[in-house]
Amino acid sequence: MGKKRRGRERSVSCANCGRTVPRDKAVEYTKRTHFTTDLKGDDNVTFTGFNTVHYCISCGKHSKIFEKKKEQAKRKREREMYE
Numbered sequence: 001m002g003k004k005r006r007g008r009e010r011s012v013s014c015a016n017c018g019r020t021v022p023r024d025k026a027v028e029y030t031k032r033t034h035f036t037t038d039l040k041g042d043d044n045v046t047f048t049g050f051n052t053v054h055y056c057i058s059c060g061k062h063s064k065i066f067e068k069k070k071e072q073a074k075r076k077r078e079r080e081m082y083e
């Protein structure tokens with residue numbers, strides 16, 4: 001592990017392959033997570049939150065993140081038009 005870290009360069013690790021990528025080259029994707037314990041009655045716990053993950057360029061392409069992002073942007077624009 002004799003890897004030198006370069007000063008100010010901040011890097012993130014790819015959520016898919018674990019590769020370390022510079023933040024400005026990483027693909028950021030925010031997805032909504034929904035979690036439920038599926039218990040009946042008052043014991044049931046549901047959780048909805050946003051989870052931001054980073055992918056390297058190749059994984060971003062491979063998992064079609066770019067298309068999802070484009071779709072998200074399109075949907076957002078449409079929503080703004082009708083509001």
Ligand SMILES: [Zn+2]
Nearest residue numbers: 014017056059
């Ligand atoms: Zn990757």
